[in-house]
Amino acid sequence: MKLPRWFHQLGSPPYVYRLAEALAPWLGGIGLALLAVGSFWGLVVAPPDYQQGDSARIIYIHPQTAYVGMMAYVVLAVAAGIGYVWRIKLAHAVAVSAAPIGAWFTFCALVTGALWGRPTWGTYWQWGDPRIMSEALLLFLFLGYLALRGAFDDRDKADRVTAILAVVGVVNVPIIHYSVEWWNSLHQTSTLFADGGPAMTADMLVPFLIMFAGFTLTFYWLLLRRLQAEIVEREGSARWLREWLAEGAR
Amino acid sequence: MNAFNAVLLRDLRVAFRRWSELAHPLIFFVIVVTLFPLALSPTAAQLREVGIGVLWVATLLSSLLALDGLFRSDADDGSLEQLLLAPVPMTMTVLAKVVAHATVTLLPLLCLVPLSALSFNIPLAALPTLALALVLAAPTLSVLVALGAALTVSLRRGGSIVGLLVLPLTGPLLIFGTRATDLSVNGEPTAAPLLLLSALAVLAVSLGPFAIAAAVKVGLE
Amino acid sequence: MSEFFSMGGHGAYVWSAYGITLAVLIVNVWLARAKRRSALQRARALATQDEVPRKQPTVRQLQ
Numbered sequence: 230m231k232l233p234r235w236f237h238q239l240g241s242p243p244y245v246y247r248l249a250e251a252l253a254p255w256l257g258g259i260g261l262a263l264l265a266v267g268s269f270w271g272l273v274v275a276p277p278d279y280q281q282g283d284s285a286r287i288i289y290i291h292p293q294t295a296y297v298g299m300m301a302y303v304v305l306a307v308a309a310g311i312g313y314v315w316r317i318k319l320a321h322a323v324a325v326s327a328a329p330i331g332a333w334f335t336f337c338a339l340v341t342g343a344l345w346g347r348p349t350w351g352t353y354w355q356w357g358d359p360r361i362m363s364e365a366l367l368l369f370l371f372l373g374y375l376a377l378r379g380a381f382d383d384r385d386k387a388d389r390v391t392a393i394l395a396v397v398g399v400v401n402v403p404i405i406h407y408s409v410e411w412w413n414s415l416h417q418t419s420t421l422f423a424d425g426g427p428a429m430t431a432d433m434l435v436p437f438l439i440m441f442a443g444f445t446l447t448f449y450w451l452l453l454r455r456l457q458a459e460i461v462e463r464e465g466s467a468r469w470l471r472e473w474l475a476e477g478a479r
Numbered sequence: 480m481n482a483f484n485a486v487l488l489r490d491l492r493v494a495f496r497r498w499s500e501l502a503h504p505l506i507f508f509v510i511v512v513t514l515f516p517l518a519l520s521p522t523a524a525q526l527r528e529v530g531i532g533v534l535w536v537a538t539l540l541s542s543l544l545a546l547d548g549l550f551r552s553d554a555d556d557g558s559l560e561q562l563l564l565a566p567v568p569m570t571m572t573v574l575a576k577v578v579a580h581a582t583v584t585l586l587p588l589l590c591l592v593p594l595s596a597l598s599f600n601i602p603l604a605a606l607p608t609l610a611l612a613l614v615l616a617a618p619t620l621s622v623l624v625a626l627g628a629a630l631t632v633s634l635r636r637g638g639s640i641v642g643l644l645v646l647p648l649t650g651p652l653l654i655f656g657t658r659a660t661d662l663s664v665n666g667e668p669t670a671a672p673l674l675l676l677s678a679l680a681v682l683a684v685s686l687g688p689f690a691i692a693a694a695v696k697v698g699l700e
Numbered sequence: 701m702s703e704f705f706s707m708g709g710h711g712a713y714v715w716s717a718y719g720i721t722l723a724v725l726i727v728n729v730w731l732a733r734a735k736r737r738s739a740l741q742r743a744r745a746l747a748t749q750d751e752v753p754r755k756q757p758t759v760r761q762l763q
Contacts, residue, residue, distance in 0.1 A: 264725075268718065272714075272718070282709075282710060283709075283710045283711075283714060284710035284713055284714060286714050287713070287714060287717045287718075290717060290718060290721050291717070294721065329728075329731070330728060330732075333724050333727070333728055334724075336724065337720065337721050337724045340717070340720050341717040341720070341721060344713045344714075344716050344717040344720075345713070345717065347713055348709075348710045348713050362650075366647050366650050369643070369646075369647035370647055370648075372643065373640075373643050373644045373647060376640050376643055376644075377630060377631070377640060377644060380631070380634050380636075380637070380640055381633075381634070386633065386697060386698070386700065389697045390630055390694060390697050390698060393630065393690055393693055393694045393697070394630055394644065396690070397626065397648070397690050398648070400686075401648050401651075404651050404679070405647075405650050405651055407651075408650065408651035408654045408655060408675070409650075409654065411654075411675075412654045412658060447725065451728050451729065451732045454732040454733065454735075454736050455732045455735060455736070457736050457739075458732070458735040458736040458738075458739040458740075459739075461736070461739040461740055461742075461743050462739045462742070462743075464743075465743070465746060466743075466746050466747060470743055470747070471747045474740070474743060474744050474747055475747075
């Protein structure tokens with residue numbers, strides 16, 4: 230099977246490094262701008278929810294960080310899987326870079342979820358909420374991945390062993406999510422998004438989506454920067470890197 | 480004698496040579512189960528509610544204890560490499576080892592749990608369901624525990640990480656298992672969670688050995 | 701204005717949520733940048749070090 234040129238290019242560290250160098254500022258700039266605009270919109274311009282009041286403004290950060298956290302794990306697992314099957318070092322580099330960012334975003338989702346839960350249900354932590362439970366387990370999956378990674382001295386081995394863990398984990402994520410939802414349906418506790426959640430009018434939907442875009446782009450910006458660091462570390466004293474440094478790369 | 484049986488019998492024989500070690504997970508289980516009421520000092524009704532969860536969590540934790548026998552001791556004396564090189568698919572070898580481990584570690588535990596359930600005021604009538612749920616959860620649990628052992632086989636101090644890796648993956652087992660027990664205590668139909676446990680078991684046993692074998696191979700390189 | 705900060709009584713929650721998210725974002729930006737910088741520094745050090753060719757001992761010297 231003849232693979233397209235870009236596929237091979239994506240396996241080349243110097244190419245990807247330069248691509249990242251070119252893309253990163255745009256992703257970061259636009260991402261952060263969107264976050265700023267979206268936050269302002271959500272905090273100032275958008276109306277309070279008629280049921281939950283102003284605490285519903287957390288809707289502009291909680292679902293987004295949760296979603297990015299999950300996306301990060303999928304990126305991690307897919308990249309690690311590709312690296313394992315096709316032995317592409319760069320893919321492993323992507324997986325490693327995605328992990329800490331995903332963990333942080335998931336942590337954020339849990340914290341904002343708790344802060345949302347307090348005024349809404351009266352408790353910070355609601356064991357019955359399927360989303361919070363799935364997010365907690367997702368955080369543990371990230372932490373497990375990072376812990377296992379850190380335990381190996383040999384980078385290649387670390388790459389491949391953690392790839393297996395990542396793939397098993399990603400298979401588990403829907404199972405975990407489904408099982409918690411099933412469990413919750415028996416308890417019938419209210420979720421943050423019962424019946425579709427705070428009724429979203431157009432002036433809530435716009436900042437909601439802006440924040441989604443903002444967090445996603447910011448994630449990829451952070452991913453690219455970490456990926457660059459990872460590439461440099463892995464490439465050690467490769468010629469392309471030495472020349473690049475001699476040219477004066479920052 | 481085919482390869483599967485050979486590995487299985489060999490593992491069983493090795494395990495029974497040190498049969499006092501087999502008791503460790505059981506003792507651990509009893510201690511954990513004793514500590515909870517000590518810490519909670521619950522009423523009789525609370526005991527029943529808490530008991531189901533405590534039993535299941537204690538089972539999960541105890542199953543993590545006898546990991547060394549799975550892969551590490553074989554890796555240490557070089558026999559794991561021999562098994563890898565043998566003209567037998569590693570997945571088959573892995574499956575045999577998992578079955579041996581389950582027999583040696585989980586089976587005694589499974590006998591102990593219903594007895595402990597009585598001490599938590601769980602009605603006699605609910606015990607068959609509890610036992611069935613445990614039996615159905617056992618294959619998945621074994622596979623997950625073996626996966627944890629395989630992933631850490633080349634690590635010097637892998638023991639501390641295995642729990643961190645395996646326990647989050649056992650979440651669904653915990654959920655379905657405790658629900659099934661709960662429902663049977665209340666006299667409600669338990670088909671749904673039991674079937675889900677069976678589905679998980681089938682999934683784990685069919686796909687797990689591949690992941691485990693891969694992890695062992697990579698670990699021993 | 702004070703109404704804005706109190707957020708209908710839920711101020712502590714809303715502002716903590718946004719504040720913590722912002723803090724996490726800042727931490728991540730700083731970590732990503734720092735990682736990249738130190739990796740480049742190490743690579744630079746490695747490159748200058750390797751410019752002095754290291755002579756491998758000959759077989760005769762090893763015996």
